[in-house]
Amino acid sequence: MNQVGSIGLIAGLAFGFYAVIAGVLGGRLRSLRITKSAERATLAFFVMITLAVATLEYLILTDSFSSAYVATHSNRALPFYYKIPVLWSGQEGSILFWTWLLSIYSALVVLMNRRRNRQLMPYVVSILMGTGVFFSSLLLFVANPFTDVAIAGVGGALRSFTPPDGNGLNPALQYPSMVIHPPMLYLGYVGMVVPFAFAMAALITRQLGDNWIRTTRRWTMVPWMFLGVGIILGGNWAYEVLGWGGYWAWDPVENASLLPWLAGTAFLHSVMIQEKRGMLKVWNIVLVIATFFLSIFGTFLTRSGIVSSVHAFAQSNIGPFFAVFLGIIVLFSVTLLFMRLDFLKSENQLDSVASRESGFLFNNWVLLAAVFAVLWGTIFPIISKAIENQTVTVGAPFFNRFMIPIGLVLLFLTGAGPLLAWRKTSFQSIRQNFTIPLAAAVVVTAILYALGVRGFYVSMTVLLSAFVAVATIGEFFKGARTRQKTLHENFVAAVFNLTMRNTRRYGGYVIHLGIVILFVGFLGQAFKSETKGLMAEGDLMHVKDYTLRCESFGTGDTPNYEYERASLSVIRDGRALGLMEPEQRFYTASQQATSHVALRTSPREDLYVVLAGQDPDSKKAIIQVFINPLVMWVWVGGVVLLLGTLLALVPSRVEREMAEMRREHEEALEIENLESQE
Amino acid sequence: MLIGIAFALALGLAFFVVKPLLAAGTDEGTLPVDVTLQTDLKRRRLVVYDNIQDLEFEYQSRKIAAKDYEALRETYTTEAAHLITESHEVDRQSTEEAFIEREVAARRVGRKSEVVPDYTCPKCGFENPVPVKFCGECGAKLGPGTKLQ
Numbered sequence: 001m002n003q004v005g006s007i008g009l010i011a012g013l014a015f016g017f018y019a020v021i022a023g024v025l026g027g028r029l030r031s032l033r034i035t036k037s038a039e040r041a042t043l044a045f046f047v048m049i050t051l052a053v054a055t056l057e058y059l060i061l062t063d064s065f066s067s068a069y070v071a072t073h074s075n076r077a078l079p080f081y082y083k084i085p086v087l088w089s090g091q092e093g094s095i096l097f098w099t100w101l102l103s104i105y106s107a108l109v110v111l112m113n114r115r116r117n118r119q120l121m122p123y124v125v126s127i128l129m130g131t132g133v134f135f136s137s138l139l140l141f142v143a144n145p146f147t148d149v150a151i152a153g154v155g156g157a158l159r160s161f162t163p164p165d166g167n168g169l170n171p172a173l174q175y176p177s178m179v180i181h182p183p184m185l186y187l188g189y190v191g192m193v194v195p196f197a198f199a200m201a202a203l204i205t206r207q208l209g210d211n212w213i214r215t216t217r218r219w220t221m222v223p224w225m226f227l228g229v230g231i232i233l234g235g236n237w238a239y240e241v242l243g244w245g246g247y248w249a250w251d252p253v254e255n256a257s258l259l260p261w262l263a264g265t266a267f268l269h270s271v272m273i274q275e276k277r278g279m280l281k282v283w284n285i286v287l288v289i290a291t292f293f294l295s296i297f298g299t300f301l302t303r304s305g306i307v308s309s310v311h312a313f314a315q316s317n318i319g320p321f322f323a324v325f326l327g328i329i330v331l332f333s334v335t336l337l338f339m340r341l342d343f344l345k346s347e348n349q350l351d352s353v354a355s356r357e358s359g360f361l362f363n364n365w366v367l368l369a370a371v372f373a374v375l376w377g378t379i380f381p382i383i384s385k386a387i388e389n390q391t392v393t394v395g396a397p398f399f400n401r402f403m404i405p406i407g408l409v410l411l412f413l414t415g416a417g418p419l420l421a422w423r424k425t426s427f428q429s430i431r432q433n434f435t436i437p438l439a440a441a442v443v444v445t446a447i448l449y450a451l452g453v454r455g456f457y458v459s460m461t462v463l464l465s466a467f468v469a470v471a472t473i474g475e476f477f478k479g480a481r482t483r484q485k486t487l488h489e490n491f492v493a494a495v496f497n498l499t500m501r502n503t504r505r506y507g508g509y510v511i512h513l514g515i516v517i518l519f520v521g522f523l524g525q526a527f528k529s530e531t532k533g534l535m536a537e538g539d540l541m542h543v544k545d546y547t548l549r550c551e552s553f554g555t556g557d558t559p560n561y562e563y564e565r566a567s568l569s570v571i572r573d574g575r576a577l578g579l580m581e582p583e584q585r586f587y588t589a590s591q592q593a594t595s596h597v598a599l600r601t602s603p604r605e606d607l608y609v610v611l612a613g614q615d616p617d618s619k620k621a622i623i624q625v626f627i628n629p630l631v632m633w634v635w636v637g638g639v640v641l642l643l644g645t646l647l648a649l650v651p652s653r654v655e656r657e658m659a660e661m662r663r664e665h666e667e668a669l670e671i672e673n674l675e676s677q678e
Numbered sequence: 679m680l681i682g683i684a685f686a687l688a689l690g691l692a693f694f695v696v697k698p699l700l701a702a703g704t705d706e707g708t709l710p711v712d713v714t715l716q717t718d719l720k721r722r723r724l725v726v727y728d729n730i731q732d733l734e735f736e737y738q739s740r741k742i743a744a745k746d747y748e749a750l751r752e753t754y755t756t757e758a759a760h761l762i763t764e765s766h767e768v769d770r771q772s773t774e775e776a777f778i779e780r781e782v783a784a785r786r787v788g789r790k791s792e793v794v795p796d797y798t799c800p801k802c803g804f805e806n807p808v809p810v811k812f813c814g815e816c817g818a819k820l821g822p823g824t825k826l827q
Contacts, residue, residue, distance in 0.1 A: 004684045011688035015695065032707035036698040044691035051684060118709045211713050276729065421742050422729070423750055428743040478739040486738060 001059055002067060005146040008052030009139050012103075015044040016132040023126030027119075027204070035122045039110045042125050045132055046103040053100045056093060056145055060086045066162040069093060069145045075168035075589035077559040082174050088182045089173050091303060091318070092145035097183075098299065099135040101190040106132065109194055109219075117215055123201035131193050134325050142318055168589025171561070177237045185230030185257055189295040191223025192260055195267075196292035196333075199285050203336045208281060208343045213271050216288070218649060220271075224264040225645040231257050232638035243595035243610045245530060245626035247634065250399040255378040256298035259371055263291040266367040269360050276422060277357060278347030282337070283364070285344070289333045294371070296326055301378070352424035359417040366409050373402040408460055411519055414512045415468030418475055437474060441467035461523050465516045472509050472516070500652065507648025514640030517633050524605070524630030532612075534620035535566065543625045546607060547571040551579070553621045561585040563596075566611050566621040570600065582611035582623070605629040716772075719765040726758045773810060 019041035026035030056069065060083050065071040073090040074083060088097040106128040113121050139145065153159040172178075195216035202212035234254065235247035248254060267287040273280050304319035350357055377394040384392045419433040444466040445459055453462060476495055483494035499506040531543045535550040542548075551567040564584040570577040580598035587594070600607040608626040615622055651659065733754065737747040797806035797820060804815035812819055 001680070004680050007681065007684040007688060011691070015691065018695065026709075030708045032709055033698045033701065035709060037695055040695045040698065044695050047691060048688065051687065117712055119712050122709070207713065209713055209718055276725065419741075421733075421736065421746060421750070423753065424746065426743050426746050429741070429746050432743060433741060478741065479735070482735060482739040 001055055001064065002146040002148060005052045005055035005059075006140075006144075008048045008050075008055060009136055009144075009146070012045050012048035012052065012099075013133060013136040013140060015041045015048060016129045016136055019045060019129035020126045020133060023122045023124075023129065025122075027122035027126070030119075032118075035118075035125075038122060038125045038129075039114075042103075042106050042110045042129060045129060046107040049096075049100050049103040049132075049136070052139075052146075053087070053096060056096060057084070057087055060084075063166070065164070065166050066148055066160060068147045068149045071149050071163050071166045073166065073169055075166040077589065078169055078174075079560065081179065082169055085173065085179045085182070086169055088186070089169055090145075092139070092143040094182070094186075094303065095135060095138055095143050095318075096145050098186055098190060099132065099139060101183075101186055102128070102132055102135065102193060105191055105194055109197075113215075117198075117211070119205050119207060120198060120201040120212065120215075123204045124197045127197035127200050128193060134321075138318060138321060142321060165589065168587055171585065171587040171590060171592050171594040172241055174560075174587075175237055175241050177233045177240070181230055181233040181237055184226050184233055188223045188225075188227025188230050188257070189260065189299055191219065191226060192264065192292045192295040194219040194223075195288050199288040200333060200336060203285065203340045206340060206343050208340065210275055210278070213274050213284065217268075217271055220264060220268060220288075220291075221645060221649060224261065224268060225642060225649075227257060227261045227264065228641055228645070229638065231261060232635065232641075236635060239631070240597055240599060241594070243597050243612075243624075245528070245608055245610075245624075245628060246525075247631070250374075250377065250394075250396050252378045252381075253302050255374050256301040259374055259378075260291050260294040260298055262367050262371045262374070263287060263294050266364045266371075267291055269367075270364050273357050273360050279350070279357065280361075281344040281346060282341065285337055287364075289329075289337070290371070293326065293329055294375075296322070296329065300326065354420060354425045354427075354430065356417065356420045356422045356425075359413060359420050363410065363413045363417060366406060366413065370403065370406045370410070373406065374399065377402075404457055407519070407522075408457070408464055411461075411464045411468060411515070414515055415464070415471040418509065418512075419471055433471075437467050437471035440470040455526060458523065458526050461519055465519050465523075468512060469516050472512050475509055476506070499647070500650070503650045503652040504648045507644050507646075507650070510644030510647055511641055512644075514637045514642075514644055516637075517640055518637030521630050521632070521634030521637055524628060524633070527629045529627045530624070532622070532624045534615050534618055535568075535623045536618075536620045539620075541623065541625065543607075544627050545572055546625075546627075548580075548609070548623070548625065550621065550623075560589070561587045564611060564614065564621075566623060568598070568609060568623070570607065580607070580609050582609045584611050584613060601632050603630075603632055606631045715768050716765065719761055719768065723758060723761045723765070726754055726761065730754045730758070 019038045022034050022038035022041060025031070026033075026038050056067075058064075059067045059070050060074050061080075063070070063074070063076050069090060069092055070086070073093065074086045078086070086093065088094040106125075109124060109128065110121075113124070117124070148160040149163060150159065151161045198212045198216045198219070202208050231254070234257065238249070238254075239245075239247035267284065270280050270284055270287060274284050300319070300322035304322060350361075352358070377398050380394050381392050384390055415437065416434075419430075419437075421429060441463050445463040448462050449459060453459070476498065479498040480491055480494035483489050483498055484491060487494070487497075489497060529544065531541065533541050535541060535548075535553070537550055537552055539550045540547060541550075548568045548570055551569055553564075553566045555562065555564050557563065563586070565581055566583075568580045568582075570580055577600065580600060582598040583596035585594050585596055586592075595610055595612070598609040606626075606628040608628055610624040610626075612622040612624050614620070730751065733742070733747065733750055736742045737744075742750070797810055798804070799806065799813035799816060799818055799820065801818040802813065802816040804813055806814050806820075810820060
């Protein structure tokens with residue numbers, strides 16, 4: 001079977017390579033035929049990589065331990081639903097998975113642009129497939145998932161060998177959200193190649209109006225959404241599996257996913273200025289390049305083992321290849337950008353500092369500051385090791401010192417931006433729009449302060465969250481009231497029609513509300529508490545207003561793992577809340593231990609119980625209890641973020657008009673072609 | 679067996695890929711233009727109209743002070759007017775260019791333009807004084823056949 005996978009990879013590489021060359025030729029000669037052939041090669045690339053993925057998945061599901069990849073990452077007793085993610089749990093498999101997602105995106109781009117962006121498409125195909133060639137070369141020459149297990153036989157010659165069972169999947173990955181977290185992140189990382197490809201094609205063909213911007217807006221929003229969902233699912237996994245009581249630790253790999261998300265957020269905001277005012281053209285290209293670069297950089301950080309992280313992937317030899325690829329991306333895109341600077345002149349000037357445009361611009365600067373702070377903290381240990389041969393770690397305090405203030409400024413802009421008018425806003429308008437949200441925010445903060453919610457950053461977060469919430473809901477309210485008055489709709493219909501008329505704007509506002517909910521969740525971190533103690537059967541532990549009673553502490557096993565389990569009954573205010581059963585699991589195939597957290601979640605707070613092991617002297621269970629207020633709101637915020645993005649993806653009336661115009665144009669073109677053929 | 683199928687698949691795809699190149703007899707088509715000057719102007723006009731609608735709505739929602747509203751409305755209207763003029767200009771030029779091209783082509787084949795182009799509308803009978811695509815009186819489309827009667 002390994003040969004079938006290899007054929008998939010070799011043919012995939014060949015088609016990818018062909019598509020790059022044919023794309024460039026088709027573009028240079030403006031030839032429809034060569035471009036069509038390049039596009040078909042992209043579809044062929046997709047089919048062949050799919051064949052490779054199907055082969056590897058088949059090997060995994062059929063427990064073919066003669067395959068080195070399967071033997072290293074799977075085992076017989078692994079449940080079926082954890083066998084599927086084996087595909088992306090190891091180095092080779094995850095690069096194959098990356099390549100496959102790239103092939104899916106590329107095929108979709110080709111299929112959806114059969115009749116539009118015809119001038120751009122040859123180069124778009126070339127750039128997509130250029131990336132495809134890089135990844136499929138890695139697969140064939142550096143990290144091949146289709147090799148056999150081999151052992152040294154008589155005389156030292158290698159011969160193939162089928163072990164009876166595999167080493168098993170990393171136990172930390174045997175968790176439900178871990179099944180979808182990596183695909184989400186990867187969909188995010190990989191998808192950023194599409195806007196990059198369009199931007200580069202626009203630069204090459206000098207078609208730098210806002211055509212490429214309008215095409216790539218959706219292509220950016222989709223991966224941005226996946227990246228966001230992936231990040232939050234990753235947090236959820238860390239929270240529920242790693243057992244240290246938190247969901248975000250500024251781990252290098254977490255940061256790696258945050259970086260392109262931040263840059264992508266900046267891009268999604270600044271495109272609006274180019275669409276509305278024809279400004280910031282160079283800036284937008286820079287942001288697209290940065291987002292794509294950071295996506296590949298993120299993959300590099302995750303996959304090269306260059307930084308130490310909870311995602312402890314082994315040291316590997318793919319680092320230098322990625323470094324070269326990153327270098328090529330920067331060199332190619334920046335050179336191209338400089339060559340085309342003359343075509344990127346702004347159509348308008350900034351009219352006033354108090355305007356929506358400058359709000360967006362400021363938001364961009366702050367987001368970029370966030371990118372630099374996170375990037376610096378992430379790569380500083382690598383630089384320090386390279387220069388001074390010292391291993392330093394940059395921990396949460398560094399990131400918190402920069403990112404909390406940056407986050408709060410961004411939060412303020414989230415609320416303030418939509419209150420400013422395009423072009424310029426007079427003081428009178430500002431006063432008119434800011435008074436109610438600010439007053440409401442001050443009242444909320446004062447009430448919570450009186451109730452004991454205190455501290456500088458805490459009060460600032462409360463103030464700004466309330467401000468943004470009131471301002472954003474106010475946008476819906478004011479809009480709906482106006483529709484009620486002018487169009488005599490009822491309130492619900494007015495809100496619905498208002499939203500559907502401009503889904504991108506109101507979807508964006510829903511996302512803003514999601515961000516507020518996230519910040520409310522983050523706020524809980526300031527009030528978390530932690531207790532640790534030894535417990536035997538019948539022992540009690542008091543944590544805040546909870547009482548935990550140890551009912552039993554014992555061991556057991558399943559085919560996949562052995563476990564130690566403590567059963568604790570929880571009582572709060574004299575009311576029994578049920579049983580909580582934290583476990584320590586020892587996975588037999590991989591010989592690794594992991595903790596299984598017991599969690600009781602509520603809108604107010606989470607009760608988070610970890611069995612940290614057995615005390616060697618007293619033989620009692622070591623129980624660690626965390627009270628984490630408001631954590632649930634982080635997940636709720638994530639869901640709202642997702643819903644808002646989906647809403648923004650629905651075509652609005654304005655977009656439908658534009659699409660109609662494009663269709664007319666396409667039809668006219670076809671008639672012209674037909675006439676010329678006659 | 680499976681390896682054979684995989685090979686066959688790869689070969690089949692290779693044929694699928696090169697097929698457009700092998701299509702003999704047909705003209706080498708060129709890539710069509712995505713954005714003409716005219717469509718770009720139209721799109722920009724739509725954006726301005728949308729901005730105006732937004733502005734009206736925000737004013738009605740009392741988000742914008744009267745002073746700002748009037749000033750912004752003025753700028754947007756001027757912008758739209760400019761775009762419309764520009765669009766007409768492009769239209770006029772392209773019709774004139776088409777007219778000149780036809781004349782040149784006719785002269786090149788060694789004969790004078792025998793027939794004076796007649797832009798009489800077949801629908802309402804109006805004699806359009808200049809080369810046009812649509813009748814200046816009733817708006818009916820003047821097809822290729824109508825032009826050189």
